[in-house]
Amino acid sequence: GAVVSQHPSWVICKSGTSVKIECRSLDFQATTMFWYRQFPKQSLMLMATSNEGSKATYEQGVEKDKFLINHASLTLSTLTVTSAHPEDSSFYICSARDAGPSSYNSPLHFGNGTRLTVT
C-alpha cells in the first residue's frame, strides 16, 4: 500500500530556532501534499496545501512566513517552522495522494506525524 514517511517523529527545540519536518511518499508520486496540525484530543486542522513546483496554498489564519512549505519533487514536501515559540508546540501531520493514472479513486495517506515541543 501507499506509504507516507514523515521525519522526524519528534523534535524538541529552543524558542527562536527553526525546525524542518520532511514528508516523503515512498512508493508513489504526489503532486499535492497536505500539512495538518493537531492539538491534543482535537481534530486535524488543515494548514496548507503543498503543490509540487509551485507555491503552497495556506488556509486562512495560517502565517505563511512562519510555516514555510517547499514541495521540491513529486515525493518530498517540507514544512519549516521558523522562529519557533512555545505556542507552536503541536503534532504536525502530512498527507499525500497518489497522482498516478488511478488517482481518482485514491485516498489521502497520512504520515505518522511529528511531535514538536518548543521550550
Place this chain on the structure above:
Amino acid sequence: QQQVKQSPQSLIVQKGGISIINCAYENTAFDYFPWYQQFPGKGPALLIAIRPDVSEKKEGRFTISFNKSAKQFSLHIMDSQPGDSATYFCAASVATGTYKYIFGTGTRLKVLA
C-alpha cells in the same frame, strides 16, 4: 457549509458490541467520504471509504452506511474489540481539484474487555 459534524464525541462499548459513529454534512458537492482511525501518537490510517452512488459498504467488521438525501453517513464496527479503541474521524471531500478533506471532530472509542 464546509463543516462535517461528528457524534458522539466519545463512546464506550463492551467487547463484542456494535460501535456506531455518525457524521453529517451540508455541502452537496462532497462526493467522497472516508473514515480514518488514529491511535495516540500516530497519524490517521484509512479504514474504509464510500462514494454517494452506494448506500452501504462493508469491509470486514467495518460498515459505512450512507444516506444521501439526509446528508448523513455512519460507521458501524461490529463485534468491537479492545484493539479497536482509538479515535475515529470521518471526512468529506470533493473528488476533483485538490481533494481537500474536511474532517469531523473525532470520536474517542473505548472498547471494554
